[in-house]
Amino acid sequence: MSEAHTHHEMSFWEKYVFSTDHKIIGFQYMFTGLFMALIGGFFVYVFRMQLAFPGIDVPGFGHVSELAYNSLVTNHGTIMIFWFAMPVLIAAFGNFLIPLMIGADDMVFPRINRLSYQIFLLSALVLIASFFVPNGGFGGSWTAYPPLSAEAQYNATPLGAPMWVIAVGLEFVAFLLGGINFITTLMNARAPGMKMYDIPIVLWMIVIASILFMCSVGPLLAGAIMLLFDQLIGTGFYNPAHGGDPLLWQHLFWFFGHPEVYVVLLPAMGIVAEIMAVFARKKLFGYKTILYSVFATGILSFVVWAHHQFIAGIDPRMANLFTVTTLIISVPIAELCFVYIATLYGASITFSTPMLWALAFMAEFLIGGVTGIFLGASGLDVYYHDTYFVVAHFHYTFVPIAIIGFYAGITYWFPKMFGRMLNEYWGKVHFWGTIIPFNFIFIPLFILGAAGQHRRISGYVHFPDLYTQDLQNLRIIATVSLIAMLAFQVVFIVNMVYSWFRGKKAEINPWKANTLEWTVPSPPPHGNFAEFPTVYRGPYEYSHPDREVDYWPQNEPGPDPAKSRK
Amino acid sequence: MAFQVPVATSRSSTGIPTSRLAVWWVLASEIVIFGGLLMSYLLFRLLHTSWGYEAAHTNPYAGGFNTFVLLTSSLFVVLAHQAAEVGDTKRSFRYIWYTIAGGGVFMLVKAYEYTSEIMHGYTMLKSVFWSFYYTATGLHGFHVLCGMVIMGIIAQDVKKGKNLHRVEAIGIYWHFVDVVWIFLFPLLYIAK
Amino acid sequence: MSEAAEHHDDHSPGRYVKIWVILLVLLAVSIIGPTLGIKWLTLITAFGIALVKAGMVCAYFMHLNIELKYIWYLLLATLLLLLVLFTGFAPDVMKPSGQRWVSTYVEPTEEEIAVHHPEEGNEGDRIEAAPH
Numbered sequence: 001m002s003e004a005h006t007h008h009e010m011s012f013w014e015k016y017v018f019s020t021d022h023k024i025i026g027f028q029y030m031f032t033g034l035f036m037a038l039i040g041g042f043f044v045y046v047f048r049m050q051l052a053f054p055g056i057d058v059p060g061f062g063h064v065s066e067l068a069y070n071s072l073v074t075n076h077g078t079i080m081i082f083w084f085a086m087p088v089l090i091a092a093f094g095n096f097l098i099p100l101m102i103g104a105d106d107m108v109f110p111r112i113n114r115l116s117y118q119i120f121l122l123s124a125l126v127l128i129a130s131f132f133v134p135n136g137g138f139g140g141s142w143t144a145y146p147p148l149s150a151e152a153q154y155n156a157t158p159l160g161a162p163m164w165v166i167a168v169g170l171e172f173v174a175f176l177l178g179g180i181n182f183i184t185t186l187m188n189a190r191a192p193g194m195k196m197y198d199i200p201i202v203l204w205m206i207v208i209a210s211i212l213f214m215c216s217v218g219p220l221l222a223g224a225i226m227l228l229f230d231q232l233i234g235t236g237f238y239n240p241a242h243g244g245d246p247l248l249w250q251h252l253f254w255f256f257g258h259p260e261v262y263v264v265l266l267p268a269m270g271i272v273a274e275i276m277a278v279f280a281r282k283k284l285f286g287y288k289t290i291l292y293s294v295f296a297t298g299i300l301s302f303v304v305w306a307h308h309q310f311i312a313g314i315d316p317r318m319a320n321l322f323t324v325t326t327l328i329i330s331v332p333i334a335e336l337c338f339v340y341i342a343t344l345y346g347a348s349i350t351f352s353t354p355m356l357w358a359l360a361f362m363a364e365f366l367i368g369g370v371t372g373i374f375l376g377a378s379g380l381d382v383y384y385h386d387t388y389f390v391v392a393h394f395h396y397t398f399v400p401i402a403i404i405g406f407y408a409g410i411t412y413w414f415p416k417m418f419g420r421m422l423n424e425y426w427g428k429v430h431f432w433g434t435i436i437p438f439n440f441i442f443i444p445l446f447i448l449g450a451a452g453q454h455r456r457i458s459g460y461v462h463f464p465d466l467y468t469q470d471l472q473n474l475r476i477i478a479t480v481s482l483i484a485m486l487a488f489q490v491v492f493i494v495n496m497v498y499s500w501f502r503g504k505k506a507e508i509n510p511w512k513a514n515t516l517e518w519t520v521p522s523p524p525p526h527g528n529f530a531e532f533p534t535v536y537r538g539p540y541e542y543s544h545p546d547r548e549v550d551y552w553p554q555n556e557p558g559p560d561p562a563k564s565r566k
Numbered sequence: 567m568a569f570q571v572p573v574a575t576s577r578s579s580t581g582i583p584t585s586r587l588a589v590w591w592v593l594a595s596e597i598v599i600f601g602g603l604l605m606s607y608l609l610f611r612l613l614h615t616s617w618g619y620e621a622a623h624t625n626p627y628a629g630g631f632n633t634f635v636l637l638t639s640s641l642f643v644v645l646a647h648q649a650a651e652v653g654d655t656k657r658s659f660r661y662i663w664y665t666i667a668g669g670g671v672f673m674l675v676k677a678y679e680y681t682s683e684i685m686h687g688y689t690m691l692k693s694v695f696w697s698f699y700y701t702a703t704g705l706h707g708f709h710v711l712c713g714m715v716i717m718g719i720i721a722q723d724v725k726k727g728k729n730l731h732r733v734e735a736i737g738i739y740w741h742f743v744d745v746v747w748i749f750l751f752p753l754l755y756i757a758k
Numbered sequence: 759m760s761e762a763a764e765h766h767d768d769h770s771p772g773r774y775v776k777i778w779v780i781l782l783v784l785l786a787v788s789i790i791g792p793t794l795g796i797k798w799l800t801l802i803t804a805f806g807i808a809l810v811k812a813g814m815v816c817a818y819f820m821h822l823n824i825e826l827k828y829i830w831y832l833l834l835a836t837l838l839l840l841l842v843l844f845t846g847f848a849p850d851v852m853k854p855s856g857q858r859w860v861s862t863y864v865e866p867t868e869e870e871i872a873v874h875h876p877e878e879g880n881e882g883d884r885i886e887a888a889p890h
């Protein structure tokens with residue numbers, strides 16, 4: 001079948017723009033997501049400058065009006081979740097890895113895959129366009145609660161608000177199409193011999209994330225249509241004066257919004273699992289335990305959503321119930337963290353760049369998880385709600401997920417994706433230059449939040465209690481650290497571009513890993529496999545006592561130690 | 567560009583053909599889309615006593631006739647699938663077009679209903695009941711239209727004897743659209 | 759495969775037509791039921807029959823009766839999810855008033871809804887205006 005692919009010379013457009021090749025589509029998602037992250041990063045720079053130095057002309061932007069501030073915060077959140085974390089973690093890695101790791105030549109529906117990306121691109125363009133319409137982009141927060149989001153007289157963005165809803169809706173459709181592709185591909189297109197427990201954890205995670213997304217987003221998609229009608233036609237779905245209910249939107253939003261946390265968390269945890277097993281040279285501890293914990297988390301994630309609404313006037317009995325479920329869901333997640341650490345126990349660890357990122361993920365995410373318990377308790381949340389404590393908490397979860405998870409993945413699979421090795425030295429410089437400022441951004445925010453600093457204020461000049469020198473110093477520390485963190489990303493961009501063209505050529509299997517993507521050339525050709533592999537064992541047989549080499553590729557004929565041991 | 571169907575598409579680790587498996591997942595996602603809308607409707611419907619009076623101004627005979635039309639078109643599409651399975655492409659092609667025609671009749675009746683309701687002042691802005699009525703039937707009608715277009719494309723393939731497995735996939739989707747209507751009908755037209 | 763034989767039986771056109779006839783009979787009942795004007799009967803004929811109809815279409819037309827079991831589980835799981843959604847939303851969305859707030863929304867009466875056209879008043883199919 002490989003010859004069929006070679007003798008057709010493809011033009012640039014066919015090869016890189018309208019390609020149906022899963023690897024190219026993965027790159028398209030990745031670079032679009034990274035481009036959007038630059039926008040999101042620029043936005044946070046602007047509004048952090050305004051918070052630290054109220055009223056200044058921010059270099060590169062100018063004066064930040066209240067309207068602009070709201071829009072910047074809203075779209076920073078929206079972009080980072082929907083146009084950076086999701087496309088990069090799920091779509092980019094999912095597209096690149098699924099066919100390669102299961103020994104297939106492509107996704108099962110390549111053209112639907114391409115359509116998925118095109119809709120995603122369209123959604124990004126609609127969002128970007130919304131920044132340039134009169135009154136600017138939507139500023140009612142990424143949660144878009146009505147009536148603020150539903151009525152132009154409140155949000156002051158008659159065009160920006162509906163465009164935001166349309167963009168988010170299109171993005172959902174794109175990920176539904178992509179997700180169906182991921183799920184069916186993993187279910188049906190696996191290499192002969194690859195049974196349920198031979199699938200690499202990262203693929204399980206991406207596909208479970210796609211399923212969670214698919215099951216939770218539907219009601220919100222319906223809700224988004226209703227919101228759009230409220231905005232454009234003037235229906236009263238969320239208007240209590242007409243018999244509607246604004247709480248309905250909050251419920252629909254968080255019914256999706258909480259599972260969404262796991263939608264982005266799981267792929268990141270999957271990436272970390274792959275890296276840990278390879279660089280610890282140990283069999284991943286508790287493969288099935290991990291899997292079942294993830295199933296439990298996935299199911300539980302559908303019954304915790306109202307912990308975001310504790311002070312929204314919801315029924316207090318329900319608040320009790322949701323406190324309990326929220327505390328329960330931290331059990332499987334904590335268990336996952338312990339299982340991961342067990343893999344490291346007694347291992348001879350190589351501290352390569354990907355491994356550093358993976359370890360940093362565990363450490364930082366732990367802080368995010370633990371602080372979440374404060375917020376999950378409905379009593380404490382009355383105080384903490386809408387303070388910077390919440391902001392710091394979810395950044396301690398989302399930054400490890402989206403940013404650290406992405407860097408872990410890209411540094412690990414870079415040789416396979418681009419056929420060259422990333423520079424380790426500059427990779428480590430970038431690592432420390434990102435991790436240290438990251439903590440200096442958000443630890444001050446925890447303190448500010450505990451001091452009572454409310455989230456949705458564009459400058460604290462008019463709030464004497466909050467505008468003390470001490471608190472302002474903390475804000476300045478956070479902003480300066482942010483600028484440092486953003487500056488260090490230049491190191492990564494330069495390293496990536498340089499290594500892409502000038503880096504050391506990568507071998508087929510530079511990390512001595514077991515999974516199937518490391519059995520094809522770097523970068524893999526169109527069609528991936530010259531000869532389709534057969535799978536003989538699970539993906540984590542490292543340092544097996546019967547073997548001279550410390551790894552055991554999945555496709556190497558021979559016994560399956562998981563069976564013979566029994 | 568000559569598109570080549572990958573080997574992956576023809577694999578079937580689960581034992582279910584890939585196209586059918588994908589349709590089931592599509593339906594799972596559609597169930598939650600329609601379900602979210604209808605659950606929201608149901609919550610309000612049980613809360614607001616006045617919505618029963620609003621519902622009395624829908625036309626249950628038109629709705630009932632449309633149920634009949636969709637049930638019949640479901641029969642046609644299952645017969646099209648049966649014909650495709652035994653290799654009778656001509657008959658399959660014919661039945662697919664009967665199904666499309668059923669969808670067309672459905673849309674015409676729906677258009678008549680909308681027109682007469684709007685003429686009588688029952689517009690989308692009359693009350694939230696009517697907002698739900700137009701949103702739910704509109705979303706459903708959009709699915710009917712999509713199904714018709716896809717079936718038109720598949721019919722062309724069937725005529726040439728290509729991609730016969732797709733008849734089953736679109737059939738399952740079409741039955742689902744039918745099932746959604748089976749629930750919309752009592753929810754919007756009958757419960758008063 | 760024992761399924762194969764069953765599969766074959768299922769696929770005769772005559773059988774599909776038979777199911778279609780049953781579905782039409784059920785449809786007729788669900789339309790006639792409400793005209794009797796008994797509330798509980800309306801609910802049973804309308805929603806009970808809708809469930810039966812949907813079940814029959816799923817089983818015989820969509821061939822879920824011969825599909826692998828977990829497709830059933832998948833679809834049922836999504837329905838269960840909707841039940842969770844309903845239960846979680848209901849205490850808030852179905853609340854007409856609370857401790858520190860009142861709803862300004864006033865339910866319109868039957869007359870207020872039907873003021874537009876006199877011919878709307880004499881519809882024969884309308885059943886009792888049952889208050890909740």
Ligand SMILES: [Cu+2]
Binds near residue numbers: 257258261304305307
């Ligand atoms: Cu949550």
